[in-house]
Amino acid sequence: MSGRTVRRRRVPRTGSGCKRYGEGNRVGSQDLQRFGGTCFAVHEADAAIVVTTSSFTAPATEYAAACDIVCVDGDDLAAWTESLTPPPWDALIRIPEAWCAAGRPPRRRSGAVRGCR
Numbered sequence: 001m002s003g004r005t006v007r008r009r010r011v012p013r014t015g016s017g018c019k020r021y022g023e024g025n026r027v028g029s030q031d032l033q034r035f036g037g038t039c040f041a042v043h044e045a046d047a048a049i050v051v052t053t054s055s056f057t058a059p060a061t062e063y064a065a066a067c068d069i070v071c072v073d074g075d076d077l078a079a080w081t082e083s084l085t086p087p088p089w090d091a092l093i094r095i096p097e098a099w100c101a102a103g104r105p106p107r108r109r110s111g112a113v114r115g116c117r
Contacts, residue, residue: 014047015043022053026055027056029060035048036067055073
């Protein structure tokens, strides 16, 4: 294959985290900040999802929205297991559509997936 370049299409990396907490113990923004920092900076993920058996604090959901982290709480998880809602990872399907026509992954700003390089 001399003189020919073969390009592989990069598959999006998804980071996932799970928190098995009791009803009174909610996932806070510090948990999501640690997760997001590791997920995006260390593992170079294109998308992130956190699942908990309990719920998220308001600051945690604000942080997640700012950083494009998908949050699935206990109620969402129960609805999915009872086939009442689509799978949580369906929220991540929009990520590949953001990729450039040239096949490059999107540029990341503050952990969020935005625009092309």
